[in-house]
Each structure stands twice: as C-alpha cells, then as structure tokens.
Amino acid sequence: MTTEVRNITVNQLGYLKEANKVAIFTEVGGKFEVINNENGIIVFEGETGEPINDELSGKTVYYGDFSVVTEEGTYYIRQSHSTSASFKIAAQPYDELHTSLLKGLYFLRCGMDLEEKYAGPWKHGKCHLKEAIVYGEEDHRIETSGGWHDAGDYGKYIVPGAKTLADLFLAYELYPDAFKTVIPLPETDHQVPDVLHECRYELEWMLKMQDERTGGVFHKLTTLEFPELDVMPEDDLADLYLSPISATATATFCAVMAMASRIYEKLDGQFSEVCLKAAVYAWEWLQKNPDIPGFKNPPSIKTGEYGDATDTDERYWAAAELYRTTGEKVYHDAFQSFARMEFPKYSFGWVDNGGYGTVSYLLNREHDVDDALYNDLNSGFLKEAERLASQSKRDGYKISLDESGYIWGSNMVLMNNAMILVLATHFSEKEDWSSIALDHVHYLLGRNVMDICYVTGFGDRPVRNPHHRPSVGDNVEEPVPGYVSGGPNKHVQDEAVQHLKGQPPAQCFRDHIDSYSTNEITIYWNSPAIFVLSGT
Ligand code: G3I
Ligand code: 9MR
Ligand code: ZN
Numbered sequence: 010m011t012t013e014v015r016n017i018t019v020n021q022l023g024y025l026k027e028a029n030k031v032a033i034f035t036e037v038g039g040k041f042e043v044i045n046n047e048n049g050i051i052v053f054e055g056e057t058g059e060p061i062n063d064e065l066s067g068k069t070v071y072y073g074d075f076s077v078v079t080e081e082g083t084y085y086i087r088q089s090h091s092t093s094a095s096f097k098i099a100a101q102p103y104d105e106l107h108t109s110l111l112k113g114l115y116f117l118r119c120g121m122d123l124e125e126k127y128a129g130p131w132k133h134g135k136c137h138l139k140e141a142i143v144y145g146e147e148d149h150r151i152e153t154s155g156g157w158h159d160a161g162d163y164g165k166y167i168v169p170g171a172k173t174l175a176d177l178f179l180a181y182e183l184y185p186d187a188f189k190t191v192i193p194l195p196e197t198d199h200q201v202p203d204v205l206h207e208c209r210y211e212l213e214w215m216l217k218m219q220d221e222r223t224g225g226v227f228h229k230l231t232t233l234e235f236p237e238l239d240v241m242p243e244d245d246l247a248d249l250y251l252s253p254i255s256a257t258a259t260a261t262f263c264a265v266m267a268m269a270s271r272i273y274e275k276l277d278g279q280f281s282e283v284c285l286k287a288a289v290y291a292w293e294w295l296q297k298n299p300d301i302p303g304f305k306n307p308p309s310i311k312t313g314e315y316g317d318a319t320d321t322d323e324r325y326w327a328a329a330e331l332y333r334t335t336g337e338k339v340y341h342d343a344f345q346s347f348a349r350m351e352f353p354k355y356s357f358g359w360v361d362n363g364g365y366g367t368v369s370y371l372l373n374r375e376h377d378v379d380d381a382l383y384n385d386l387n388s389g390f391l392k393e394a395e396r397l398a399s400q401s402k403r404d405g406y407k408i409s410l411d412e413s414g415y416i417w418g419s420n421m422v423l424m425n426n427a428m429i430l431v432l433a434t435h436f437s438e439k440e441d442w443s444s445i446a447l448d449h450v451h452y453l454l455g456r457n458v459m460d461i462c463y464v465t466g467f468g469d470r471p472v473r474n475p476h477h478r479p480s481v482g483d484n485v486e487e488p489v490p491g492y493v494s495g496g497p498n499k500h501v502q503d504e505a506v507q508h509l510k511g512q513p514p515a516q517c518f519r520d521h522i523d524s525y526s527t528n529e530i531t532i533y534w535n536s537p538a539i540f541v542l543s544g545t
Contacts, residue, residue: 012470014460015093016074016163017041017086021455021468022106023097025545029227029444030076032086032093033406033456039088044096046083055500063405065412065512066458070405079348094455094469103450104465106491107542108190110535114173115194115205116479117532119165119214119242120154124394127195136242137163141230144307151251153230156214160531161477163245164231167218168323169359169533170211171261174359175210176428176536178268179368180543183435187543201276202428209280212269214286215262218251224290225254226262228304229314238522239482256295258316260323263291264365267330292331292340295324307544317360320367322352323451326366333369336376344370350381355393357425359533364429371436387436394433397426398445406457407448412499415514417526420496422462423449424537429492431544447545453538458515464538465530466490474522476529481522492530493538494520502526 016035024030034041038057045052057071073086078098086093089360116123116131125132140150156165157173181188181204188204191197196206218227232247266288274281303318317323325347344366348354357364367386370378397409404410409426410419427449430442454472455462462468465475465488472494473487474480481490499514501507505523509516518527 016091016092016510017088018456018460019086019093019094019096020451021094021462021470023099023102024451025102025447026079026081026098026100026445028076030074030078030098031407031451031456032069032073032075034073034088035068035458037088037091041086041088043075043078043084043086046085052080052084061405064406065410065415065513066515068405068458097468103542103545104190106454106464107187107539108192109466109491110464110493110539110542111204111207111491112192113489113530113535114157114211114532115192116489116491117157117159118210118404119156119158119163126196127193131479131489133241133479134243135481136245137249139246139249141251143227143251144253144261144310151217153217153249153251155215155217156211156230158242159313160233161241161372161475161525161529162231162312163478164235165214166229166231166313166315167215167226167258168228168261168315168317169531170215171265172357172359172362172365173532173536174208174211174265175229175268175362175365176533176540177204178265178272179365180540181205181272182372184543188249205272205276208269209273212265212284215265216283217264218258219287219291220254223254224259224292224294225298226259226291226294227251228253228255228258229312231310231313233309234311236478238476238478240478241482242479244482250309250310252307254294255303256298256301256320257304257323259291259294259298260320260327261362263288263295263327264323264330264369266291267327267334268369271334288327288331288334292327295327315359319352321347321350322354322356322361322363322366325350325352325354325363326369329366329369329373332373333373341376341379345379345382348386354386355390355429357428357537358421368432390429391433391437391440394430394437394440394442397430398442401445401448406452407445408452409445409449411517412514415497415499415517417498417500417502417535418495418531419498420453420493421531421534421537423453423496424493424534424541427541428537428544433540435544443545446541450541450545458513459497459518461518461520463494463496465492465494468503472520472522472529474527476522476525491535493534494528494530495525495534496527498527500526
C-alpha cells in the first residue's frame with residue numbers, strides 16, 4: 010500500500026479550543042480553507058504567510074493560521090486539490106493520549122500476567138521470573154522480578170527507570186488534576202491515583218536492585234544478549250544477570266527513592282519510610298565511593314549500556330532530593346558543593362540529568378535555600394527556556410531542535426525541551442512559553458515533515474511498525490498503543506536506515522521494525538510527553 014504524499018501537516022489529534030492553530034504547508038503556499046468534516050461547511054478561508062526555507066527538514070514551508078476557529082468539532086484543511094488529515098478542535102483533545110501513554114508503561118510490566126481484562130488483544134504471560142545471577146559471583150542469585158521492560162528489548166535498567174519516574178513524579182506533584190482519569194490498572198482502587206500505582210510497580214523492582222550488603226545499586230538486569238525480535242517476553246528464557254553496581258545507577262536510585270518517600274508519605278507512611286531508608290543507604294554508598302569509573306558493559310554482556318563517564322550531575326540530583334525530603338544540612342551542603350562544579354544543570358536526559366536536581370531545589374518550599382544559588386539557578390533555567398524559545402522561532406516546524414538535537418531518541422530531546430518550557434513558565438513571574446511547548450506537541454503528533462504521528466495508535470498516520478518485541482511477536486496487527494517512537498536520527502545508526510544517510514535531519518526516520526535507532530520505543534520517551542501533556 011502506498012500512501013499519498015500530503016503537503017499540509019497538522020497535529021493529527023487536534024488543537025485546544027483557545028490555543029493558536031497553525032497548519033504547516035510544504036512547497037506550495039497560498040489560499041486555504043478549513044472545512045467542517047461532518048457537514049462540509051467551509052468555516053474559514055485564509056492565506057498562508059511567506060515561504061520559509063527550513064534546512065533541518067529540507068523543505069520550504071508556509072504557515073496557515075486558523076486560530077480564529079474555536080468551535081469544537083472535527084475539521085480538515087484544503088488547499089486547491091490537497092487535503093490534510095482530519096483533526097479536532099476541542100477543550101481537551103489530548104486526554105485520551107495522556108491516559109494511553111501511561112497505559113503504555115503498564116504494557117511494559119515484567120513479571121506478571123498482562124490479563125485480557127486490562128491488556129485486551131495485547132495480553133501476554135508472566136515473564137523474566139528466574140533469579141538473577143550477580144555478574145562475577147555465579148553462585149550469588151537474587152530475586153529481582155517486576156518493573157518495566159525498558160523499551161523494545163526486555164532489559165531493565167536503573168538510570169532510564171529513574172528518569173521515567175522523575176518525570177511522572179514531577180508531573181503529578183505540579184499537576185495532580187491531570188491524573189484523575191482511571192486507566193484502569195489491576196491495582197485501581199479509586200483512592201490512590203493510578204499513576205502512583207504504576208510508578209510503585211517500578212519502585213518495588215528498583216528496591217530489589219539495591220545490594221543489601223553495601224547500599225550500591227546494580228546498573229541493570231538483562232540477559233547476556235538481546236533475544237530475536239519476534240520473541241514474546243514469556244518466551245525469553247535465557248539467564249538473567251545483574252551488571253555491576255554503578256555510581257550513576259546508585260545516585261539516580263537515591264534521587265527517585267527520596268522523591269518517592271515524599272510523594273507516598275501521606276498515602277502509605279510505611280512505604281515512604283522504606284523508600285527513604287533505601288535512599289539514605291544508597292547515599293552512604295556514594296559517600297564511600299566518591300571516585301569510581303563510569304559503567305561499561307562487562308565483556309560478555311551485550312545489552313544496552315547506558316554508560317556515562319560523569320556522575321556529578323547524578324550526585325547533585327540525589328543531594329537535592331534528599332535535602333528536599335529531609336531538610337538535613339549535610340545534603341544541603343553536598344548540593345551546594347556539587348553546584349559549584351561545571352556540568353549541565355538544565356538537562357533532563359538519561360546521560361545528563363542535572364536538570365532534575367535544579368528543579369528539585371527550585372521547587373523546594375519545605376526548607377531554607379541559599380538565596381544566591383537559588384537565584385542563579387532560577388535565572389539560568391529561564392535563560393535556557395529563552396534559548397529554546399528563540400531556536401523554535403527560527404525553526405520551520407516551530408520546534409527547538411537544532412541539528413544536534415536529531416539524535417537517537419530525538420523525540421525525547423523534543424519533549425524534554427518542551428518540559429523545560431513548561432517548567433520555566435512555572436518558575437517565571439512574567440514569561441509564558443506554554444504555546445511554544447504546545448508547538449512541540451504539534452510536531453510530535455503529526456505537524457512534521459514526515460506527516461507522521463509519532464505515537465502508536467493515535468492520529469490518522471501513526472507509527473505502525475515500532476522496534477518493539479511484543480508488537481512484532483504477538484499476532485495482533487496493530488502495535489501496542491501509546492508509545493512515543495524515538496524519532497529522526499541524523500546519525501542513522503542501524504542497517505534499516507543506511508539509505509537515509511545525508512538526508513535532512515528531520516527526514517532521517519523510518520517506520521520499520523528493524524530501525525531501532527529511529528523507531529524504537531522506551532519508557533523514558535513516553536514520560537516527558539506525559540509531563541508536557543499534564544502541564545498544558
Ligand atoms: O549526544 C551525542 C552527540 O553529541 C554526538 O555528536 C552524536 C554522535 O554519535 O551522538 C550523540 O550521542 C548519541 C546518544 O545516544 C545521545 O544520547 C549516540 O550517538 C547514540 O548512540 C546514543 O544512543 C543511545 C542508544 O541506546 C545506544 O547506546 C540512546 O540514547 C539510548 O536511548 C539507547 O537506549 C537503548 C538501550 O541501550 C537498550 N534498550 C533500548 C534503548 C532505546 O533504543
Ligand atoms: O533490539 C535491540 C534494541 O532494543 C537496542 O536499542 C539496539 C541497540 O542496542 O539493539 C537492538 O538489538 C539489535 C542488536 O543490537 C543487533 N542485532 C539486531 C538486534 C535487533 O534485532
Ligand atoms: Zn519481563
């Protein structure tokens with residue numbers, strides 16, 4: 010089947026009633042009409058603006074603004090003989106997506122049956138239940154079931170898990186009303202919000218990853234090699250190994266356990282204490298191991314490395330969360346001394362996660378802060394938002410990615426940047442960057458040069474062939490819904506996209522099951538999208 014090329018791209022889910030609404034036309038500008046899909050009535054006639062030469066997409070683009078259309082309904086855009094996807098104008102066009110992105114995490118649960126009642130056709134059996142072998146200590150085995158599979162593979166890795174939880178906790182802390190919808194989950198009780206049930210599934214697994222003897226945290230839990238692409242989780246029966254303890258795993262574990270202790274305090278005091286104890290024990294390990302090399306895969310382990318040579322940002326984050334949770338001076342002192350070091354302080358990736366430490370300090374209303382440091386971090390944060398905003402204004406598709414942003418997981422860079430714009434709006438007394446954050450959502454959901462909605466199961470042309478083992482191995486035609494695909498990667502790092510080498514960065518994408526460097530899915534590509542949708 011060939012799909013016809015459309016030159017009008019829109020957010021395929023739609024636009025908020027009161028927000029700016031712009032369709033992006035490629036190659037041809039001019040007059041256009043907005044047509045009500047239900048009755049064929051032309052509700053608006055407009056004309057695009059001037060051509061804009063956009064290098065990152067390799068196209069000349071034109072903007073068609075139809076913000077004046079505010080009546081709820083389903084519409085499409087027509088320009089001479091071309092038409093766009095149909096889309097909604099609604100008060101809450103992204104609610105179902107928000108719930109589905111959360112449900113995507115449920116679908117990645119390891120160690121339990123995904124029952125038809127919750128998983129529908131994407132049900133499958135319990136998986137990865139063997140005791141794990143501690144690498145280098147063949148006789149030492151630990152029960153470590155549970156948690157979320159990381160991605161299209163079945164590994165479970167601490168650092169990306171921590172990023173995911175941090176995004177969800179921050180979203181819940183700042184925008185609790187966004188989490189009122191019942192997903193539902195097996196644990197749904199209409200008291201504890203479902204998002205916290207889902208997060209607890211990962212937290213309980215993480216707690217098992219802490220070495221009882223030292224407080225250090227094993228970097229990851231995986232088989233030695235990735236299984237074939239069509240293997241269902243319950244059929245992946247190779248031995249499981251715990252990779253050596255790392256400082257980045259221990260510090261990010263420490264940070265999210267300290268966060269969790271705060272978040273769950275009123276709901277389950279006992280669990281909150283367990284989390285705090287685990288965080289403090291991890292912190293002790295960090296104190297005893299101030300200077301250890303970054304994690305590298307042991308020679309026989311070929312799964313995702315999540316290597317990172319610098320652990321200062323992770324330690325800074327851990328200190329910030331422990332200070333916010335306990336108010337103890339030692340953590341404040343540690344935070345202040347890490348803050349004097351040079352590293353990215355406004356970054357929310359799995360490599361650089363200093364941004365979480367900064368945000369924790371800026372949100373700290375519980376305890377005293379050092380005013381000078383606070384103001385410094387606050388103005389640095391706003392400056393970063395300003396930088397992203399001005400990059401977005403220069404970009405043909407109105408987003409903040411410059412060429413260096415089109416890497417493996419560019420859609421995470423996109424959503425992380427939108428997250429910064431949303432947070433900076435929260436921190437700023439006068440600026441509001443939320444409409445630029447929304448432009449990032451529009452790109453993700455279809456207003457991009459590929460004319461694709463980068464979330465499985467949503468929009469008129471969604472990603473259909475993600476590099477995701479259950480979606481490949483089950484006999485269900487549609488992929489598991491609710492996953493953000495990695496997105497264009499100008500470094501084209503797999504065989505399936507070699508022919509795209511040298512193409513404009515935003516076109517280095519292929520909706521193919523083999524393209525893990527452009528079309529895989531992960532827990533931490535969903536989570537910043539959940540944050541952004543919660544805050545808009
Ligand atoms: O940021 C640099 C840039 O400065 C540099 O110039 C450029 C040149 O290669 O690369 C950029 O780094 C990339 C890095 O991701 C950015 O975070 C690397 O190329 C790229 O190889 C690296 O990819 C990571 C990939 O694993 C391979 O290690 C992805 O971030 C990471 O999300 C991905 O994670 C995998 C796990 O290993 C296994 N599970 C699935 C998961 C998703 O694909
Ligand atoms: O499926 C793997 C995916 O989750 C990883 O992100 C990717 C990079 O580490 O590797 C994938 O596995 C491929 C392996 O690296 C090379 N042989 C083909 C595998 C995909 O079937
Ligand atoms: Zn599993």
